[in-house]
Amino acid sequence: MCQMLAMNCNTPTDIVFSFEGFRRRAGMTDCHSDGFGIAFFEGKGVRVFRDDKPGSISPIADCVKQYHIKSLNVIAHIRKATQGVVNIENTHPFIREIWGENWVFAHNGNLNQLPDLSNCYCSPIGNTDSEVAFCYMAAQLKQRFCKKPTEQEIFTAIKELAMELSAYGTFNFLLSNGEWMIAHCSTNLHYITRQAPFGKAERIDDNNVIDFRNYVKDTDKVTIVTTFPLTKNEIWTKMEHGGLVMFKDGMKVREIVGKPKVAVDDGTLGIAKIAA
Amino acid sequence: MCQMLAMNCNTPTDIVFSFEGFRRRAGMTDCHSDGFGIAFFEGKGVRVFRDDKPGSISPIADCVKQYHIKSLNVIAHIRKATQGVVNIENTHPFIREIWGENWVFAHNGNLNQLPDLSNCYCSPIGNTDSEVAFCYMAAQLKQRFCKKPTEQEIFTAIKELAMELSAYGTFNFLLSNGEWMIAHCSTNLHYITRQAPFGKAERIDDNNVIDFRNYVKDTDKVTIVTTFPLTKNEIWTKMEHGGLVMFKDGMKVREIVGKPKVAVDDGTLGIAKIAA
Numbered sequence: 179m180c181q182m183l184a185m186n187c188n189t190p191t192d193i194v195f196s197f198e199g200f201r202r203r204a205g206m207t208d209c210h211s212d213g214f215g216i217a218f219f220e221g222k223g224v225r226v227f228r229d230d231k232p233g234s235i236s237p238i239a240d241c242v243k244q245y246h247i248k249s250l251n252v253i254a255h256i257r258k259a260t261q262g263v264v265n266i267e268n269t270h271p272f273i274r275e276i277w278g279e280n281w282v283f284a285h286n287g288n289l290n291q292l293p294d295l296s297n298c299y300c301s302p303i304g305n306t307d308s309e310v311a312f313c314y315m316a317a318q319l320k321q322r323f324c325k326k327p328t329e330q331e332i333f334t335a336i337k338e339l340a341m342e343l344s345a346y347g348t349f350n351f352l353l354s355n356g357e358w359m360i361a362h363c364s365t366n367l368h369y370i371t372r373q374a375p376f377g378k379a380e381r382i383d384d385n386n387v388i389d390f391r392n393y394v395k396d397t398d399k400v401t402i403v404t405t406f407p408l409t410k411n412e413i414w415t416k417m418e419h420g421g422l423v424m425f426k427d428g429m430k431v432r433e434i435v436g437k438p439k440v441a442v443d444d445g446t447l448g449i450a451k452i453a454a
Numbered sequence: 455m456c457q458m459l460a461m462n463c464n465t466p467t468d469i470v471f472s473f474e475g476f477r478r479r480a481g482m483t484d485c486h487s488d489g490f491g492i493a494f495f496e497g498k499g500v501r502v503f504r505d506d507k508p509g510s511i512s513p514i515a516d517c518v519k520q521y522h523i524k525s526l527n528v529i530a531h532i533r534k535a536t537q538g539v540v541n542i543e544n545t546h547p548f549i550r551e552i553w554g555e556n557w558v559f560a561h562n563g564n565l566n567q568l569p570d571l572s573n574c575y576c577s578p579i580g581n582t583d584s585e586v587a588f589c590y591m592a593a594q595l596k597q598r599f600c601k602k603p604t605e606q607e608i609f610t611a612i613k614e615l616a617m618e619l620s621a622y623g624t625f626n627f628l629l630s631n632g633e634w635m636i637a638h639c640s641t642n643l644h645y646i647t648r649q650a651p652f653g654k655a656e657r658i659d660d661n662n663v664i665d666f667r668n669y670v671k672d673t674d675k676v677t678i679v680t681t682f683p684l685t686k687n688e689i690w691t692k693m694e695h696g697g698l699v700m701f702k703d704g705m706k707v708r709e710i711v712g713k714p715k716v717a718v719d720d721g722t723l724g725i726a727k728i729a730a
Contacts, residue, residue: 222579223542225514226502238501241517266499267556275550278577280543299575299596301554303498320575 180270180286181210181405182367183254184352186359188399188427190248193218195388197254198243199381199408204233204256207383213269214239216254217282218247219356224280228269232256251354255284260307267304271352274300274316277326279355283312286405287348287364311349315339329358329424333432336360337422344420352403358426361403363417363436369403370414371429379409399428456546456562457486457681458643459530460628462635464675464703466524469494471664474519475657475684479532480509483659486532489545492518493558494525495632500556504545508532527630531560536583543580547628550576550592553602555631559588562681563624563640587625591615605634605700609708612636613698620696628679634702637679639693639712645679646690647705655685675704 183200185193197216205211214233217226225247229236233256255270262268271284285308292307293314300317302309318339323331336353340362343349350367353360361367374397376390394400403425407414417423421436459476461469473492481487490509493502501523505512509532531546538544547560561584568583569590576593578585594615599607612629616638619625626643629636637643650673652666670676679701683690693699697712 220506220542223504223545225504225542228499228501230496237521238517241514241521245513245517266496266501269499273549275577275579278579280579301551303551303554303556 179260179288180255180257181208182284182286182350182352182403183405183408184354184359184361184403185249185252186354186401186403186425186428187250188397188429189395190250191398191400192246192248192393193252193254194243194246195379195381196402196404196408199383199386200254200404201233201239201256202383206234210256210258212257212259212264213266214254214256215269215271215284216242216252217271217273218249219251219280219282219354220249222279222356224273224282224356226271226273228266230264230266230269251356251359253282253284253352253354260288262304262306265304268306268309270308272309272312274312276316276319276355277323279326281316281353281355283308283315284352285311286350286366289343289347289349291346293343293346307347311343314343330432333360333424336362337434340422341420350405358424358431359401359403361417361423361425363421364419366405367403367417367421368405368407368414369401369417369423370407370412371399371401373399373428378411380411382408382410401425401428401430455536455564456531456533457484458560458562458626458628458679459528459681459684460630460635460637460679461525461528462630462677462679462701462704463526464705465671465673466526467674467676468522468524468669469528469530470519470522471655471657471662472678472680472684473530475659475662476530476680477509477515477532478659482510486534488533488535488540489542490515490530490532491545491547491560492528492530493547493549494523495527495556495558495630496525498555498632500549500558500632502547502549504542506540506542506545527632527635529558529560529628529630536564538580538582541580544582544585546584548585548588550588552592552595552631553599555602557592557629557631559591560628561587562626562642565619565623565625567622569619569622583623587619590619606708609636609700612638613710616698617696626681634700634707635677635679637693637699637701639697640695642681643679643693643697644681644683644690645677645693645699646683646688647675647677649675649704654687656687658684658686677701677704677706
């Protein structure tokens with residue numbers, strides 16, 4: 179499995195406090211050492227940094243720390259390989275162009291069965307289940323909508339695709355087009371929205387403390403989504419199985435509340451279908 | 455206009471000697487200061503670094519220098535904006551997935567007319583003529599061949615697309631899928647293949663000298679392609695207008711020799727068509 183981290187805000191924000199705790203889990207406080215990647219949106223453009231070295235010691239991750247890039251939407255991933263060897267092409271997040279936008283995707287989980295990719299317009303480059311799932315989503319979205327539809331139509335389409343792919347296994351994912359951030363939970367995903375009045379936070383992984391009042395304005399809204407909480411003195415919201423949330427400008431704008439996980443075999447597919 | 459740099463080798467090689475001279479042209483020895491980008495293939499994967507700051511002073515470019523990434527295929531670009539504002543999404547090189555491979559593209563020139571992109575499977579994210587041209591090439595390639603064809607078929611198809619797009623303006627470009635490097639010349643493109651016996655080279659932009667014998671093996675073959683030569687004591691091959699070369703494992707493997715540029719108005723298109 180892997181761990182994921184995302185940020186969505188209403189003002190370009192530096193993710194280094196969260197990223198520095200998170201990347202310790204890539205070899206120091208946890209074992210997600212099979213490469214890391216982080217993508218920062220800047221307008222419609224994306225800066226991506228990846229390495230097949232553990233995130234905790236990668237010189238590329240050091241570079242990310244030093245540069246303090248500010249962004250409205252960030253997705254990071256530290257990998258514990260389940261399918262696919264450890265190399266750059268298997269390193270999340272994955273990127274595809276959809277309707278003239280960069281779409282960035284990271285996955286935590288494992289799909290036991292893969293969707294059919296018989297069209298030739300979107301193919302995986304590496305050999306992970308995650309990239310196949312993302313290619314399937316991209317191809318389906320392009321097929322359903324030749325041009326970019328409304329935000330509600332996108333959310334509904336992604337809900338349907340998330341339910342379809344969740345039937346194949348564990349499918350926690352983060353997805354952003356630079357305007358919004360979507361989080362889907364199968365097993366573990368937590369979020370927190372920080373806004374005024376801001377206070378202090380203490381990192382779980384190294385006890386480092388930050389006082390957000392020294393860095394932000396009262397109008398700032400910053401949502402962090404991650405596999406497991408990063409701070410010990412804040413209240414994180416745990417998403418339920420099948421939960422899907424869209425964040426925009428740092429706030430939750432759309433939500434499908436999930437349910438505690440129950441396995442149901444409907445007897446038609448020969449695989450356990452998950453009630454969502 | 456812009457300047458471009460590429461490397462193709464038979465063993466993973468560090469491009470820092472060339473890149474350090476090249477990036478001085480982004481604000482120090484020349485005026486290509488509207489952002490820079492560099493993509494390193496690693497297997498089928500790509501590491502990409504971009505910045506909208508001038509390549510000569512960008513901290514991201516400093517990071518590239520420090521890390522000494524070794525690669526078989528590299529494409530770098532320093533931008534002097536002609537079409538499209540200065541931002542990350544307009545920063546070359548551009549990347550698209552074609553037949554399950556990363557294809558990386560950089561352009562130097564200016565297209566006065568743009569090809570039709572009425573299909574919805576490949577759209578530009580930024581607003582440069584360069585990205586439109588690349589999307590057109592990607593869409594055409596996918597349309598002509600549902601699965602990856604032979605290398606000769608790819609070379610022939612790219613020759614046809616290069617000729618077609620060259621009719622719209624200046625179209626120097628570099629293109630790689632991680633296996634080979636293709637260079638197309640409209641106006642300025644030079645290359646050199648370094649192989650045993652290796653010697654010393656002196657950079658034009660800062661007189662820095664390297665003795666390759668300290669860094670390479672006798673079996674190494676390294677081709678550098680660039681807009682204007684980077685060293686003063688070596689003999690660079692100048693490509694002619696319409697010239698197209700494919701390099702693989704550091705050596706030229708396919709070539710269409712161009713001709714000195716002559717403008718011919720055939721009277722049917724209402725635009726100057728270039729004899730290639």
